[in-house]
Amino acid sequence: MSLRDYIVNVPKVELHVHLEGSMPPETLLELAQKHNVPLPANTLSGVRDWFTFVDMPHFVQIYITISNCLRTAEDIEQLAKDFLRRQAEQNVLYSEITYTPYTHYHQKGIPFREQLNALNRARRWAEAEFGVTMRYIFDIAREVPPEKGIVTAEWVIDAFQNPENAVVALGLGGYEVGHPPEKHAVSFAAAREAGVPIVLHAGEHGGPDSIRGALALGSQRIGHGVQAVHDPALVRELAELQIPLEISPTSNLKLKVFPSLAEHAIQSLIDAGVVVTLNSDDPPMFNTTLTDEFLQCAETFGWDADQVDALILNAARVSLLSASERAALEDRILDGMTMIRAEYL
Numbered sequence: 001m002s003l004r005d006y007i008v009n010v011p012k013v014e015l016h017v018h019l020e021g022s023m024p025p026e027t028l029l030e031l032a033q034k035h036n037v038p039l040p041a042n043t044l045s046g047v048r049d050w051f052t053f054v055d056m057p058h059f060v061q062i063y064i065t066i067s068n069c070l071r072t073a074e075d076i077e078q079l080a081k082d083f084l085r086r087q088a089e090q091n092v093l094y095s096e097i098t099y100t101p102y103t104h105y106h107q108k109g110i111p112f113r114e115q116l117n118a119l120n121r122a123r124r125w126a127e128a129e130f131g132v133t134m135r136y137i138f139d140i141a142r143e144v145p146p147e148k149g150i151v152t153a154e155w156v157i158d159a160f161q162n163p164e165n166a167v168v169a170l171g172l173g174g175y176e177v178g179h180p181p182e183k184h185a186v187s188f189a190a191a192r193e194a195g196v197p198i199v200l201h202a203g204e205h206g207g208p209d210s211i212r213g214a215l216a217l218g219s220q221r222i223g224h225g226v227q228a229v230h231d232p233a234l235v236r237e238l239a240e241l242q243i244p245l246e247i248s249p250t251s252n253l254k255l256k257v258f259p260s261l262a263e264h265a266i267q268s269l270i271d272a273g274v275v276v277t278l279n280s281d282d283p284p285m286f287n288t289t290l291t292d293e294f295l296q297c298a299e300t301f302g303w304d305a306d307q308v309d310a311l312i313l314n315a316a317r318v319s320l321l322s323a324s325e326r327a328a329l330e331d332r333i334l335d336g337m338t339m340i341r342a343e344y345l
């Protein structure tokens with residue numbers, strides 16, 4: 001009937017979403033009660049209010065609290081199941097989640113293998129239950145010293161060798177300013193040597209130099225990358241090399257990277273020929289979903305169903321699945337698009 005119905009129902013792919021940042025207030029409250037972790041509120045509506053984004057320090061505080069409540073492998077499994085249920089509700093057939101295993105190892109002693117097994121139990125459950133799946137980008141929090149970063153790199157390199165583990169890349173996340181990608185060059189060189197793809201956050205708060213640094217290290221896609229818009233030569237380079245950007249508009253607005261959606265760089269980057277994908281980053285913390293990102297961009301930039309489809313197909317095509325898995329995903333999405341078009345447009 002309408003573009004809105006189409007966006008809600010069309011099959012989607014998401015490449016930039018943090019599992020820890022996807023914890024809904026309901027799960028946080030449940031885990032906090034289970035582990036006796038004090039929260040600023042003891043009711044669901046209170047926790048929801050507290051979740052409302054205020055500023056960066058508040059955001060970091062929520063992230064630390066979430067991490068404090070993930071005490072066991074079962075908690076991680078529950079978080080991943082809740083996440084996949086929400087992805088299925090939005091018809092997100094495939095997600096590449098970013099997850100930071102070192103935090104849960106270092107702070108709470110959960111061995112890497114236990115964390116991986118927990119994620120894989122949730123993944124297989126969602127495959128059987130909803131027909132949706134995920135793969136993992138395990139990231140280094142850029143604040144940690146390089147000798148700690150290499151611990152994550154070694155885990156990823158080892159797990160990547162067996163496709164059953166569903167690990168597809170080594171990532172780099174966290175606050176960019178003061179921590180350029182080169183800081184962890186040793187980890188990313190080791191990953192590349194082992195044939196492991198690398199996907200770095202760059203050009204969110206950091207400028208074009210940060211993006212150039214990530215490209216020099218061999219980043220296959222760029223998480224955010226929106227600051228490229230201040231450097232026309234870099235935009236041309238991204239377009240020519242077809243380096244995909246994982247753009248999360250609501251996250252950028254909340255973190256004050258752009259003053260408004262109308263002033264966001266996404267449309268000008270698309271117009272310049274850059275491969276753009278749309279993502280939600282930390283959805284409950286930014287009070288968004290992947291569906292909402294599409295709805296708001298379509299409204300602000302006047303996108304039609306073809307433009308929505310183009311971004312979804314970009315994500316499927318630049319995902320880190322094997323070539324045959326990627327082709328199967330693309331076929332499934334195209335079939336879904338045809339079906340949903342017949343029904344809603």
Ligand SMILES: [Zn+2]
Binds near residue numbers: 016018281
């Ligand atoms: Zn991110």
